[in-house]
Amino acid sequence: MKKLLALMLVLFLTVVLVAGCGGSQNNQQGQQEEQQQEQGGQEQQQAAYEDGTYYAEEKEFSQQGWKGVMTVIVKDGKITNVFYDEVNQEGKLKSFDPEYGPRMKEKSGTTPVEAFAKLEQSLIDKQDPEAVDTVTGATHTSEAFKALAAEALKGSPVQATGGLKDGIYKAAEADFDDHGWKAMAAIVVKDGKIQSAFFDEINKEDGHYKSVDEDYAKRMEASSGQTPAKAAEALTKSLVEKQDVNQVDAVSGATGTSNKFKTLMNEALSLAK
Numbered sequence: 001m002k003k004l005l006a007l008m009l010v011l012f013l014t015v016v017l018v019a020g021c022g023g024s025q026n027n028q029q030g031q032q033e034e035q036q037q038e039q040g041g042q043e044q045q046q047a048a049y050e051d052g053t054y055y056a057e058e059k060e061f062s063q064q065g066w067k068g069v070m071t072v073i074v075k076d077g078k079i080t081n082v083f084y085d086e087v088n089q090e091g092k093l094k095s096f097d098p099e100y101g102p103r104m105k106e107k108s109g110t111t112p113v114e115a116f117a118k119l120e121q122s123l124i125d126k127q128d129p130e131a132v133d134t135v136t137g138a139t140h141t142s143e144a145f146k147a148l149a150a151e152a153l154k155g156s157p158v159q160a161t162g163g164l165k166d167g168i169y170k171a172a173e174a175d176f177d178d179h180g181w182k183a184m185a186a187i188v189v190k191d192g193k194i195q196s197a198f199f200d201e202i203n204k205e206d207g208h209y210k211s212v213d214e215d216y217a218k219r220m221e222a223s224s225g226q227t228p229a230k231a232a233e234a235l236t237k238s239l240v241e242k243q244d245v246n247q248v249d250a251v252s253g254a255t256g257t258s259n260k261f262k263t264l265m266n267e268a269l270s271l272a273k
Helices: 002-047 100-108 112-126 139-154 214-224 228-242 255-272
Strands: 052-057 066-075 078-088 167-172 181-190 193-203
Touching (some): 066 167, 078 139, 228 255
Protein backbone atom coordinates (compact mmCIF):
# COMPACT_ATOMS: atom_id res chain seq x y z
CA MET A 1 0.00 0.00 0.00
CA LYS A 2 2.79 2.43 0.96
CA LYS A 3 4.60 1.61 -2.27
CA LEU A 4 1.42 2.34 -4.25
CA LEU A 5 0.95 5.69 -2.53
CA ALA A 6 4.58 6.58 -3.11
CA LEU A 7 4.27 5.66 -6.76
CA MET A 8 1.12 7.76 -7.13
CA LEU A 9 2.85 10.71 -5.43
CA VAL A 10 5.80 10.45 -7.80
CA LEU A 11 3.47 10.36 -10.81
CA PHE A 12 1.55 13.38 -9.50
CA LEU A 13 4.69 15.42 -8.98
CA THR A 14 5.93 14.45 -12.42
CA VAL A 15 2.71 15.64 -14.02
CA VAL A 16 2.88 18.93 -12.09
CA LEU A 17 6.49 19.53 -13.09
CA VAL A 18 5.81 18.77 -16.75
CA ALA A 19 2.79 21.05 -16.77
CA GLY A 20 4.76 23.80 -15.08
CA CYS A 21 7.61 23.55 -17.53
CA GLY A 22 5.21 23.52 -20.43
CA GLY A 23 3.45 26.63 -19.10
CA SER A 24 6.75 28.39 -18.55
CA GLN A 25 7.89 27.54 -22.06
CA ASN A 26 4.58 28.75 -23.47
CA ASN A 27 4.87 32.01 -21.52
CA GLN A 28 8.44 32.51 -22.68
CA GLN A 29 7.47 31.73 -26.24
CA GLY A 30 4.55 34.14 -26.00
CA GLN A 31 6.76 36.89 -24.64
CA GLN A 32 9.33 36.31 -27.36
CA GLU A 33 6.65 36.44 -30.05
CA GLU A 34 5.24 39.63 -28.54
CA GLN A 35 8.70 41.25 -28.47
CA GLN A 36 9.34 40.17 -32.04
CA GLN A 37 6.01 41.67 -33.10
CA GLU A 38 6.82 44.94 -31.33
CA GLN A 39 10.29 45.06 -32.89
CA GLY A 40 8.84 44.18 -36.25
CA GLY A 41 6.25 46.92 -35.90
CA GLN A 42 8.91 49.48 -34.98
CA GLU A 43 11.14 48.39 -37.85
CA GLN A 44 8.18 48.53 -40.22
CA GLN A 45 7.30 52.02 -38.99
CA GLN A 46 10.88 53.24 -39.29
CA ALA A 47 11.28 51.69 -42.71
CA ALA A 48 8.07 53.43 -43.85
CA TYR A 49 9.75 56.84 -44.00
CA GLU A 50 10.41 57.94 -47.54
CA ASP A 51 13.69 59.76 -48.15
CA GLY A 52 13.31 63.50 -48.40
CA THR A 53 12.78 66.71 -46.47
CA TYR A 54 9.54 67.17 -44.56
CA TYR A 55 8.16 70.43 -43.22
CA ALA A 56 5.24 71.43 -41.04
CA GLU A 57 4.16 74.47 -39.07
CA GLU A 58 1.35 75.12 -36.65
CA LYS A 59 -1.65 76.80 -38.22
CA GLU A 60 -2.22 79.43 -35.55
CA PHE A 61 -0.10 81.52 -33.23
CA SER A 62 -0.49 80.75 -29.54
CA GLN A 63 -1.88 83.26 -27.05
CA GLN A 64 1.74 84.13 -26.29
CA GLY A 65 2.30 84.91 -29.98
CA TRP A 66 4.38 81.89 -31.05
CA LYS A 67 3.86 78.95 -33.40
CA GLY A 68 6.01 75.91 -34.01
CA VAL A 69 7.89 75.23 -37.25
CA MET A 70 9.77 72.04 -38.04
CA THR A 71 11.92 70.40 -40.69
CA VAL A 72 12.66 66.66 -40.65
CA ILE A 73 15.19 65.15 -43.05
CA VAL A 74 15.06 61.43 -43.88
CA LYS A 75 17.92 59.59 -45.54
CA ASP A 76 18.07 55.85 -46.26
CA GLY A 77 14.73 55.48 -44.49
CA LYS A 78 16.01 57.01 -41.25
CA ILE A 79 15.50 60.41 -39.63
CA THR A 80 18.92 62.05 -39.77
CA ASN A 81 18.24 65.74 -39.08
CA VAL A 82 15.56 67.57 -37.14
CA PHE A 83 15.16 71.34 -36.81
CA TYR A 84 12.48 72.80 -34.57
CA ASP A 85 11.79 76.32 -33.42
CA GLU A 86 8.95 78.71 -32.74
CA VAL A 87 8.36 81.89 -34.69
CA ASN A 88 6.41 85.01 -33.72
CA GLN A 89 4.34 87.30 -35.90
CA GLU A 90 7.39 89.47 -36.57
CA GLY A 91 9.20 86.45 -38.00
CA LYS A 92 11.71 86.17 -35.15
CA LEU A 93 12.78 82.77 -33.81
CA LYS A 94 12.37 81.97 -30.13
CA SER A 95 15.81 80.32 -29.87
CA PHE A 96 17.39 83.58 -31.02
CA ASP A 97 15.42 85.78 -28.63
CA PRO A 98 18.05 86.96 -26.10
CA GLU A 99 15.41 87.95 -23.56
CA TYR A 100 13.12 84.92 -23.71
CA GLY A 101 15.83 82.37 -22.87
CA PRO A 102 16.86 83.82 -19.48
CA ARG A 103 13.22 84.27 -18.42
CA MET A 104 12.40 80.67 -19.28
CA LYS A 105 15.57 79.43 -17.56
CA GLU A 106 14.66 81.22 -14.33
CA LYS A 107 11.09 79.95 -14.41
CA SER A 108 11.48 76.35 -15.59
CA GLY A 109 15.18 75.50 -15.45
CA THR A 110 15.71 75.23 -19.19
CA THR A 111 15.89 77.42 -22.30
CA PRO A 112 14.45 77.13 -25.81
CA VAL A 113 17.91 76.27 -27.18
CA GLU A 114 18.40 73.49 -24.62
CA ALA A 115 14.86 72.11 -24.87
CA PHE A 116 14.73 72.15 -28.67
CA ALA A 117 18.10 70.38 -28.94
CA LYS A 118 17.00 67.61 -26.58
CA LEU A 119 13.74 67.07 -28.45
CA GLU A 120 15.48 67.03 -31.83
CA GLN A 121 18.04 64.47 -30.67
CA SER A 122 15.37 62.32 -29.04
CA LEU A 123 13.46 62.07 -32.33
CA ILE A 124 16.65 61.08 -34.15
CA ASP A 125 17.38 58.45 -31.50
CA LYS A 126 13.84 57.04 -31.21
CA GLN A 127 12.79 57.44 -34.87
CA ASP A 128 9.19 57.81 -33.67
CA PRO A 129 7.45 61.06 -32.67
CA GLU A 130 5.33 59.31 -30.05
CA ALA A 131 8.43 57.91 -28.34
CA VAL A 132 10.15 61.29 -27.95
CA ASP A 133 11.05 62.01 -24.33
CA THR A 134 9.31 64.96 -22.68
CA VAL A 135 11.80 67.63 -21.61
CA THR A 136 11.51 68.68 -17.98
CA GLY A 137 10.46 72.30 -17.77
CA ALA A 138 9.14 72.29 -21.35
CA THR A 139 6.12 69.99 -21.25
CA HIS A 140 3.94 72.08 -23.55
CA THR A 141 6.79 72.51 -26.03
CA SER A 142 7.42 68.75 -25.96
CA GLU A 143 3.79 67.98 -26.81
CA ALA A 144 3.76 70.55 -29.59
CA PHE A 145 7.01 69.10 -30.94
CA LYS A 146 5.63 65.55 -31.03
CA ALA A 147 2.43 66.61 -32.76
CA LEU A 148 4.26 68.68 -35.37
CA ALA A 149 6.79 65.90 -36.05
CA ALA A 150 3.98 63.42 -36.66
CA GLU A 151 2.24 65.90 -38.96
CA ALA A 152 5.39 66.57 -40.95
CA LEU A 153 6.17 62.87 -41.47
CA LYS A 154 2.62 62.15 -42.63
CA GLY A 155 3.01 64.62 -45.46
CA SER A 156 4.95 64.43 -48.69
CA PRO A 157 8.61 65.43 -49.07
CA VAL A 158 9.22 69.08 -49.92
CA GLN A 159 10.28 69.73 -53.50
CA ALA A 160 13.04 72.25 -54.16
CA THR A 161 11.99 75.43 -55.92
CA GLY A 162 14.60 77.97 -56.88
CA GLY A 163 17.29 75.59 -55.69
CA LEU A 164 16.18 75.40 -52.04
CA LYS A 165 13.56 73.43 -50.15
CA ASP A 166 11.14 75.32 -47.94
CA GLY A 167 11.71 74.84 -44.21
CA ILE A 168 13.87 75.84 -41.29
CA TYR A 169 17.50 74.81 -41.18
CA LYS A 170 20.07 75.27 -38.42
CA ALA A 171 23.75 74.81 -37.71
CA ALA A 172 25.87 75.33 -34.61
CA GLU A 173 29.48 74.95 -33.60
CA ALA A 174 30.17 71.63 -31.90
CA ASP A 175 32.00 73.12 -28.92
CA PHE A 176 32.49 76.38 -27.04
CA ASP A 177 35.61 78.29 -27.97
CA ASP A 178 38.42 79.21 -25.59
CA HIS A 179 36.52 82.34 -24.55
CA GLY A 180 33.36 80.43 -23.69
CA TRP A 181 31.27 81.24 -26.77
CA LYS A 182 29.52 78.99 -29.27
CA ALA A 183 28.05 80.32 -32.51
CA MET A 184 24.68 79.22 -33.89
CA ALA A 185 22.83 80.06 -37.11
CA ALA A 186 19.45 79.46 -38.72
CA ILE A 187 17.67 80.21 -41.97
CA VAL A 188 14.01 80.08 -42.95
CA VAL A 189 13.34 79.22 -46.59
CA LYS A 190 10.03 80.06 -48.23
CA ASP A 191 9.11 79.68 -51.90
CA GLY A 192 12.65 78.48 -52.56
CA LYS A 193 14.33 81.63 -51.22
CA ILE A 194 15.98 82.60 -47.94
CA GLN A 195 13.25 84.56 -46.21
CA SER A 196 15.14 85.27 -42.98
CA ALA A 197 18.47 84.48 -41.36
CA PHE A 198 19.65 84.44 -37.75
CA PHE A 199 23.05 84.40 -36.09
CA ASP A 200 24.35 84.80 -32.55
CA GLU A 201 26.74 83.31 -30.03
CA ILE A 202 25.77 81.82 -26.70
CA ASN A 203 27.82 81.90 -23.51
CA LYS A 204 28.85 78.67 -21.81
CA GLU A 205 28.72 80.03 -18.28
CA ASP A 206 25.18 81.40 -18.06
CA GLY A 207 23.69 81.05 -21.54
CA HIS A 208 23.42 84.75 -22.34
CA TYR A 209 23.79 85.93 -25.93
CA LYS A 210 26.78 87.87 -27.23
CA SER A 211 24.48 90.28 -29.09
CA VAL A 212 23.23 91.68 -25.77
CA ASP A 213 26.48 91.50 -23.82
CA GLU A 214 27.05 95.22 -23.15
CA ASP A 215 30.54 94.83 -21.73
CA TYR A 216 31.66 92.75 -24.69
CA ALA A 217 30.11 95.26 -27.11
CA LYS A 218 31.95 98.18 -25.48
CA ARG A 219 35.30 96.40 -25.64
CA MET A 220 34.78 95.29 -29.24
CA GLU A 221 33.61 98.71 -30.38
CA ALA A 222 36.56 100.40 -28.70
CA SER A 223 39.03 98.13 -30.49
CA SER A 224 37.37 97.64 -33.88
CA GLY A 225 34.48 100.09 -34.18
CA GLN A 226 32.05 97.20 -34.44
CA THR A 227 29.69 95.31 -32.08
CA PRO A 228 28.38 91.72 -32.18
CA ALA A 229 24.79 92.87 -32.70
CA LYS A 230 25.66 95.23 -35.58
CA ALA A 231 27.85 92.59 -37.24
CA ALA A 232 25.18 89.91 -37.03
CA GLU A 233 22.56 92.30 -38.40
CA ALA A 234 24.75 93.28 -41.35
CA LEU A 235 25.62 89.66 -42.17
CA THR A 236 22.08 88.30 -42.01
CA LYS A 237 20.70 91.23 -44.01
CA SER A 238 23.35 90.70 -46.70
CA LEU A 239 22.55 86.99 -46.95
CA VAL A 240 18.83 87.62 -47.43
CA GLU A 241 19.56 90.23 -50.09
CA LYS A 242 22.18 88.26 -52.02
CA GLN A 243 20.73 84.75 -51.46
CA ASP A 244 24.27 83.37 -51.60
CA VAL A 245 26.51 83.10 -48.55
CA ASN A 246 29.60 83.15 -50.73
CA GLN A 247 28.60 86.62 -51.92
CA VAL A 248 28.26 87.98 -48.38
CA ASP A 249 31.02 90.47 -47.62
CA ALA A 250 32.94 90.14 -44.38
CA VAL A 251 32.09 92.86 -41.88
CA SER A 252 34.99 95.19 -41.18
CA GLY A 253 36.11 94.84 -37.60
CA ALA A 254 34.37 91.49 -37.22
CA THR A 255 36.40 89.07 -39.32
CA GLY A 256 36.07 86.21 -36.83
CA THR A 257 32.31 86.65 -36.63
CA SER A 258 32.07 86.83 -40.42
CA ASN A 259 33.99 83.58 -40.83
CA LYS A 260 31.83 81.77 -38.29
CA PHE A 261 28.72 83.11 -39.99
CA LYS A 262 29.73 81.88 -43.42
CA THR A 263 30.79 78.45 -42.16
CA LEU A 264 27.54 77.80 -40.31
CA MET A 265 25.31 79.25 -43.03
CA ASN A 266 27.01 77.07 -45.64
CA GLU A 267 26.27 74.07 -43.43
CA ALA A 268 22.64 75.03 -42.97
CA LEU A 269 22.12 75.81 -46.67
CA SER A 270 23.68 72.51 -47.71
CA LEU A 271 20.77 70.77 -46.00
CA ALA A 272 18.22 72.91 -47.80
CA LYS A 273 19.38 71.85 -51.27
